[in-house]
Amino acid sequence: MAIADVKEYAHLSVEEVEELGRELDQIRADIEESRGDDDAAYINRLITVQRSLAAAGRVTLFASRWKPAFFTGAGLLALAKILENMEIGHNVMHGQWDWMNDPEIHSSTWEWDTAQPAEQWKHSHNYIHHQFTNVLGYDNDIGYGILRMAREQKWHPANLGQPVYNALLATLFQWGVALHDLDIEAIRKREKDPKVMKKQLKQIWRKVRRQVGKDYLLFPALTGPAFVQTATANAVANLVRNLWAYMIIFCGHFPDGALHFTEEEIEDETRAEWYLRQILGAANFTGSPLLHILSGNLGYQIEHHLFPDLPSNRYAEISDRVRPLCEKYGIPYTTGPLHRQYGQALRTIMKLSLPNRFTTSDRRDGPHSPEVPRGRRRDSERPVRRAETGGWTSRATA
Amino acid sequence: MDLAGHRVIDMPAGGIGELPFASRGDLGLDRRRVTQCALSRICGVCGESLARPVAFLGSTAEVARNAFHFPPTHESCAELAVARWGGARAVLGHDDVPGEWRLVTTSGFEYVRPGAEWTDRRAVFAPNSVIEERALTP
Secondary structure: OOHHHOHHHOOOOHHHHHHHHHHHHHHHHHHHHHOOHHHHHHHHHHHHHHHHHHHHHHHHHHHOOOHHHHHHHHHHHHHHHHHHHHHHHHHHHOOOOHHHOOOOOOOOOOOOOOOOOHHHHHHHHHHHHHHOOOEOOOOOOOHHHOOOOOOOEOOOHHHHHHHHHHHHHHHOHHHHHHHHOOOHHHHHOOOOOHHHHHHHHHHHHHHHHHHHHHHHHHHHHHOHHHHHHHHHHHHHHHHHHHHHHHHHHHHHHOOOOOOEEEEOOOOOOOHHHHHHHHHHHOOOOEOOHHHHHHOOOHHHHHHHHHOOOOOHHHHHHHHHHHHHHHHHHOOOOOOOEHHHHHHHHHHHHHHOOOOHHHOOOOOOOOOOOOOEOOOOOOHHHOOOOOOOOOOEEEEOOO | OOOOOOOOOOOOOOOOOOOOOOOOOHHHOOHHHHHHHHHHOEOOOOOOEOOOOEEEEEOHHHHHHOOEOOOOEOHHHHHHHHHHHOOOOOOOOOOOOOOOEEEEEEOOEEEEOOOOOOOOOOOEEEEOOEEEEEEEOO
């Protein structure tokens, strides 16, 4: 099946696809042209707010033996961690603010407040996930290697435990993400380059030591007799951040409208076709400006996938132009309230814990392609390049 | 198990090899590795994380149109690449050796995927906050 056969835009001619691409290019050019002092002021202000919240939380925890201070401190710290991970760290590491020429706010220097080393995040997320978005067998974000999130993924009796694995993943999210780029499946199959594995394990060990030392030794020790309460409050803050980050991330690609793809050929995809795959593979959610800031503007997941290196504070404005374009070209633009988007993702997790014969697809087109093996594919397993352009087949989530 | 050429999709082990990390295939560029360098923000020569400023190595024509084919590198890696491979054909994103190698340092860059109308279907990099531009001699 060629890209032109993907049901959601089979009605578009090659010229229309390219015209859509040009219109999206123009949006990008307009934002690049207009980004400047106001955007820089936004990110600097946000970093100031985040650091103030973190400092206030840490100071409040000096009195953490007093219950109100415990909860206030934990809450402030959770908020600071959410802002740092979602709106600051994730976006800085995409290079969204590199143009400012600020030595601190730069994709090469930022190290975020979570267990995964920045370098591994930039590989597993910026490259693997953003390049192979929702491509089965490549994008490990489809179920994070432990959940079956597409009907094409072969069912295994272990999938019966998905509801439990899902709860564990949500609770321990930062630790799951920390191990994400190791590619456990490749290690299990003895396909992992030992040199790379050693390098990654060293990085993870250094980062884990730093995170644990900071949250469970240094800062609790500074509060003296409140050591245990402060350490507990820090654990609560990390837990709240874990649950929030997990929910936001699962809303990005698992609601019903977001498509999965199987690879036949990727490298000859044109820019316009790449744009289309990003639109079809992502899902937005609606909410207030505050909700969008707290979710790192990932409520504009479609816009983020179209332009991952444009400043996140501009995604709302970009969405005002992208959505009408989708309507103009008759392309689905998946969005809805946060609770509905997450509810659909959760339903998929539950349904796909069972073999396909016990459940039905929630989309009319249903799955047609054969099951794909688990784990990332090896380079040697990639198909021979095809002569024609494109080669995507799209499939529903559940 | 083939570990000699390690999986392109995996994170690189890092270090200077017989060829620059991003050099393989057409015109001295491996398109998959070019994309990996662009998105993972790793050096096209050594495969390690980039530092600030980011360096771009190219010809005077690439500097003039602010569009480079070879992915971003460390400044020191660009210097080493020109010294080691600057006189060879088809190794640093050029089918022939440029008359002069130029180095541009920048804080940020745009990664531009090839459009359908492009005759040269290679992605390009456009520095967006240039700090310095200078000549490099092999």
